[in-house]
Amino acid sequence: MLEIATPEAVLFWVLAPLSVVAALGMLLVKKAVHSAILLAWVMVTLAIFYIAQGALFLGIVQIVVYTGAVMMLFLFILMLVGVDASDSLVETIKGLRWIAITAALGFGGLMIALIGRATLGRSYLGLDIANEDGNVEGIAVLLFSNYVFPFEVISALLITAAVGAMVLAHHQRTNHRPTQREQAIARFRTGSLGDAAGLPGPGVYALHNAVDVPALLPDGTPAPTSISATLKARGDVIDSAKFQLDVVDPTIKEEK
Amino acid sequence: MNPYNYLYLAALLFTIGAVGVVVRRNAIVVFMCIELMLNAANLTLVTFSRLNGNLNGQVVAFFTMVVAACEVVVGLAIIVAIYRSRRSASIDDASLLKR
Amino acid sequence: MVTSSSLVYLIGLPLFGSLFLLLMGRKADKWGHLLATAMSAGSFALGLAHFFAMTDRPTEERALTQVLFSWIKVGDFNVDAALLLDQLSISFVLLITGVGTLIHIYSISYMATDPNRRRFFAYLNLFVASMLLLVLGNSYLNLYVGWEGVGLASYLLIGFWNQKPAYATASKKAFVMNRVGDMGLSFAIMIAFATMGTVSFEGVKESVERAGTPALTAMGIMLLIAAAGKSAQFPLQAWLGDAMAGPTPVSALIHAATMVTAGVYLIVRSNFVFDAAPTAQLMVVIVGAITLIFGAVIGMAKDDIKKALAASTMSQIGYMILASGLGPAGYAYAIMHLLTHGFFKASMFLGAGSVMHGMNDEVNMRKYGGLRKFMPITFITFGLGYLAILGVPPFAGFYSKDMIIETALNAGGAKGIILGSLTLIGAAITAFYMTRVMLLTFTGKPRWDENAHPHESPALMWIPMVILSIGSVTSGLLLYRNDTFKNWLAPLFHDHAHHEELVPPIVVSALALTMVAIGVAIALMKYHFKEVAPVAPEDVSWATRFVRNDLGQDSLNETLFMKPGQAITRGLVAMDETVIDGAVRGVGSMAIESGSTLRRTQTGYVRAYAALIFVGALALLTAIWVVTQ
Structure with missing residues (x-):
């Protein structure tokens, strides 16, 4: 347990600093797309950590759902929304940045100190026994026995969220959609004729x-x-x- | 290796995410920071699952992922709706609450 | 058809008419009055059918009961919404629907030019329905519903022309004074419930022995207050004069023939209570005696024809209340006088309406005079009613009023002498003021305004008057002959006592007629052989002034109730403004102050709130740190 150079330790000490740097980078880069790429990297490292900790199923789900689906969704929305002044890193609310940094230092410090102080009171068990029949099978057994009711509720939540997103994103057209003919007429009637043939x-x-x-x-x-x-x-x-x-x-x- | 190290990592990532929510103005980046915090929480769950030797933590982390997916869908839809009416993705522009 | 299950239609027909006309709105303007009259007539026909069916049944089986539904069911306490038709109820049903229908017919013509005639008829139907419920309810609680219903209908009809503020005030006055009486009725019901655990007439009758005299006395006094409020008896009499603000058919139906007699009905219906509570019974007699003189005295000074008749109504109901306070001997005569009074007073009120109709709604009798030639039918019908109220044989009032005087004299001892002489004096005063009304209106020289063109009223108006005057001629003899009415009602009362005749009937009649003759003679001297001024003379003695001022009833109420009430209200308002409002405003301004301070933390920026949450989480972690130290 206290071995220094197990493969997992090597993995951790290489990837953990990288993920922290990437997370910090998320805050510091100007463009939202870069933030998204850095976040994707953090998520991939986390997926690796999950697998390293014996959570094979979660690791794969992390890659598929988060880095695959969720981050793609973010990129889609970035594409839709485009860029504007919100990408500026200049703080507009006076003193907020200092409050945030001070609170972060206090929060992080206390958190680390508290984790350092806390013990489970017993040595850690590891997942060897729990994963005896395979990690996916173990999770499946739990999911469809003890957690079956939350599982069903979550499915309802998913459907509700999907419907909600559709309602929110739905855009009722309020004016008449110009036909091609009307567009052509408008192009010739207004502005300079220089644009008439197209930009x-x-x-x-x-x-x-x-x-x-x-x-x-x-x-x-x-x-x-x-x-x-x-x-x-x-x-x-x-x-x-x-x-x-x-x-x-x-x-x-x-x-x- | 001591699995507690994962907890320290999760604490750091969580704090960074929290700072990001406060200091960034682009709503999408703020959203990503929230995702970072959720991921940090998931990491602790997986770690605790390992420490305790059972899979309950992983199941809860799975649920967290599903809920996070729902949240992203609805949240991004809200951002799009706001952007459509205000032509801005800055969360400082949506400050009508004080009026 | 005439089984007990049809009782509900007695009430249902006019109730339907009322609701239908109110809900239909202006669409029913053209035919609404016809529907209302038909509903009232239908109810009368059904009542007649019930009456004849009842006469065919043996005495013990005459009462009919119809349970509509279980109304209140709490533990052992059970009140059904049920109707009871017995000999007493049917008398009232026929009076209400019969006179009511005639007055409906009269109103068709009387209200012909009024734009709200449909609403008027809807209210009239509502009144008929409520009054029927009042007399048909089988318990005090059912009676109470009808009691409030007639109060409402009376309020609506007195204030029917509420565009005139004085009329609106009159309706409010009637309503408020009726509330005082209603309080009495609700207290009586509570006493019955508390001491006997039942509120049905049957139940209370059976448990009278269990209740004990104090409770029965209290209940009797409360019932008396209720009766005084509804029947305009002393000390709640002040509203009746002002109630004449309503259209004249209303005055005839509600404020002369039917509603104001509800108090008499209540007392006679509660005979078992009063028989067991002599103190309450004595108070009934006192109230009746005071009112009969009070009303008659007010009647002497009234120049307004309707108010003179209203004072007369008050006085006549005083006779009935007095009779109903004389115990089993008087109940039948109280109701008999009530019925005959219903005929002759309604006839006279309709006559007054007819006179007003012909005189541009002038009500001041000093502006009439010599109308006999112009309105012969009105003169004759009014005159027949006049002879009836005077008690001239063989008109109706002779039988009913003489029987009351006789019963009063036979009460025995000082009580008999006092009551007897009061009723006789009342008869004399009645003769005086009624003769005055007749002389001022129909004889003498015309004292009209220039633009008055008196004329006889149309047939729709005089036919009901004729029918009613026939009733006021014949009803007395019909009811009195062979003691028909007394025997008819007898099964309802416990009349065990043997009534000895202290004064022979012939002497009573002679005395009464002498008193009447004196009254008529004085009136003739004053108003026939002397010129009558078209304007009431101002140089009169203080006594006349006092009587003209309704014996100070309004000033008394003002000093005793209104002024202290206003003072209490002002005090409460002041307390409300300083103490309560002060506290409320203090809380409010505190909230405003703290709010405007706290407002500064609210920037509206999501990120600022997020930062606050972050700081809060930090505080939480610090707390955990401190706790786990």
Whole structure:
């Protein structure tokens, strides 16, 4: 029990600091997507710890449900919501950050001190006996005997949550949806006729056709309407000027 | 290795999550911090299950996961609904309670 | 049809009419009055059928009972909603539905121009239903429902033209004074329940011996208060004069013929209580005697024709109450006078309504005069009622009133002499003021306003008057002949005592007629052979002033009850404002102060609340740390 270098100890001492660093990083990075990636990493390490502790079933569920489903959901919503000023790390409520840090230090310190003080009063048992028939079978036996009623209640909760999410996300259209014809008429009647044929696509032809590069106009200036407003707000725009061919050297002959 | 180390780790992760809830303004990041705290709690449950030598802790951790999944679904739907009406994912903008 | 199961329709028909008309609203305006009249007439027809069926049955089987449903069932205490039709009830049923139907018919014409005629008829039907419930209930509790129902109907009908504030006030006055009486009735019911454990007439009758005299006396006095409130007897008489604010058919039906006689019914129905409680019985006699003189004296000074008749009603009911206080000897005569009075007083009230109808709703008799030629039918019917109330033979009042006077004189000893002379004096005063009404209204020179065009009323109005006046001529003889009515009611009363005749009937009649002649003579001197001023003279003695002022009944009530009541109320209001409101406001402002202090912690930011939770969790951990030290 007090061996220093069991495989589990090695695993722990390598992964635990990494997960803590990732968790801290979650707080400190600016972009929500990066936070999500870091969180996914923390969850994966936790899944490994579950498996290392003999909770095979939970470890797999952790990967499938959390890193698989839940984090994907987060990323979907990030995509829907986009980015705005909320990503700024500047604190707007006076003194809140200091309260949070002080409380965190006190909370963490006390927690660790309390765990250090607490004992179960007996040596730990391990799951060898409990997992004798296999971890999944053991959990299944418990789930369908002692915990069958909570299990059923949880299923009701899931359905309710699904319905609730649908109700919340449902969007009743209040105005008339413009038909293609109406859209075409509106495009010609309003604004400049310059946009009538559609906005320019992004990318510098033959050099860089990614969505984050504005197109170049014939006079060599970038076309601001050619990229999505979201990318501009995020600042994910590459300066297309560097792809401009300043001087076309007429001496260079086309090589065959 | 002493399984108590997992508990220390869980305490740290939980504290970090709590700080995140307080200091971050993006509602989605706040949500992720809450998930972090739930995960930390799950880690303690699994560890206690091991310490006690039975699987009850794991079953409860399983339930926690299910409830967390429900919570994420509803919570994200709320965020989307708020975003749709206020064009903002900042939880500071949803501060109408004081009025 | 005439089995006991049809009793409920007696009440049900007018009740249906009332509810239907009220719920239908304006849609029923065109035919509502016809429906209401039909319902009342239907009830009368059913009552007649029951009456004839009852006369066919032997005496012991005459009473019918119909249990509608079990109303209150608490342990041993059990009250059924049940109807009882016996010889006493049927007399009232016929009076109420008969006179009621005639007055419905009269009202069709009388209220023809009123935009709310349908509502008026709905209330009339409600009254008929409630009054029938009152006389048909088989227990004090059932009676109480009808008792309150007629109070409500009376209130609604007195205030029918409540757009005039004075009328609305009159209805409130009647309602409030009736409440005082109702308190008496509820106390009587409570006493019955507490001492005998039952509230049905049958049950109370059987347990009278068990109850003991003090309880019975208390119950009797409470019943007397109830009767005084409903029948406008001293000291709760003040409302009746103002109740004349209602339309005249209402005054005729409710405030002359039926509702105000409910007190007499209550006392006669409770005969077993009063027979066992002589003190309460004596008080009944005293109240009756005071009121009969009181009402008659007020009647002498009234210029308002309806108020003069109202004072007369009060006085006549005084006679009935007095008779019902004389024990078994008087009960039958009280009810007999009640029935004859129902005829002649309703006839006279309808006559007054007819006069008002022809005189642009003028009620001041000093503005009448010489109407005999213009309203011959009204004159004749009113005159027949006049002769009946005077007690001129062979009109109805002669039999019923003379029997009361005779019974009073035969009460024996000082009591007999005092009561006898009071009833005789009352007869004289009655003769005076009724003659005054006749002379001022129908004879002498016209003293009308310029725009008055007196004319006879339409047939729908005079036919009921004629029928009622026929009743006021014949009813007395019919009921008196061969002691028909006394024998009819006899099974209800325990009349064991032998009544000796101290004064022979012929002497009584002679005395009474002499007194009446004196009264008529004085009235003739004052109002026939002298010119009558169209405006009441102001230079009159203090006594006249006092009588005109209703013998100070309103000022007395004001000084005794209203002023102290107002003082108590003001004191309570002051206490409420300073002590109670002060405490409440103190609590309120404390909450506001603490709230505005605490408000600063509420920023509305979710993150601030989360931080607070975090700090709270820290405090919790610290506590655990300290505890596990």
